[in-house]
Amino acid sequence: MGCKIHTPHFILLLAENSSLRCRLGLTVSRKxxxxxxxxxxxxxxxxxxxxxxxxxxxxxxxxxVAKRGAADLSHKDIFAELQNALEAKGHLNG
Incomplete structure (x- = not known):
């Protein structure tokens, strides 16, 4: 079961896996x-x-997947945007 979450600066793709740990993939294009x-x-x-x-x-x-404008965000803004998106969809415990 997968999930796609859009935020103003990121697209988050989540898919359950059968391994014992979470894995991360990043795509940040020249845009x-x-x-x-x-x-x-x-x-x-x-x-x-x-x-x-x-x-x-x-x-x-x-x-x-980072969108245009992601580079303009501060460290705190990136954390807040990702955390809010994941909490809203129930994938992250507060």
Whole structure:
């Protein structure tokens, strides 16, 4: 069973997996910005995943696609947007 969640700056794709742990996939295209900006977005999403993976309700494959404007977000904004989207759909325990 999978789920697709749209936020203003990200598309989140979640799919249950049969392994024992959650996995992360990232797609940040050149539309987001230059290499420095793309790497910063990826670092922040990885850090969110690392901190929050124990709160996932199921073992899932978590794939994030960054949209235009994601590079303009601060660390806190990225965390808040991802957390709010996942909590609203019931995939993350508060």
């Amino acid at each position: 987001v910005g230059n290499a420095v900006m793309r790497n910063r977005v990826k670092r922040n999403v990885r850090e969110f995943f690392r901190r929050e993976q124990s709160k996932f309700t199921n073992v899932v494959d978590f794939s994030v």
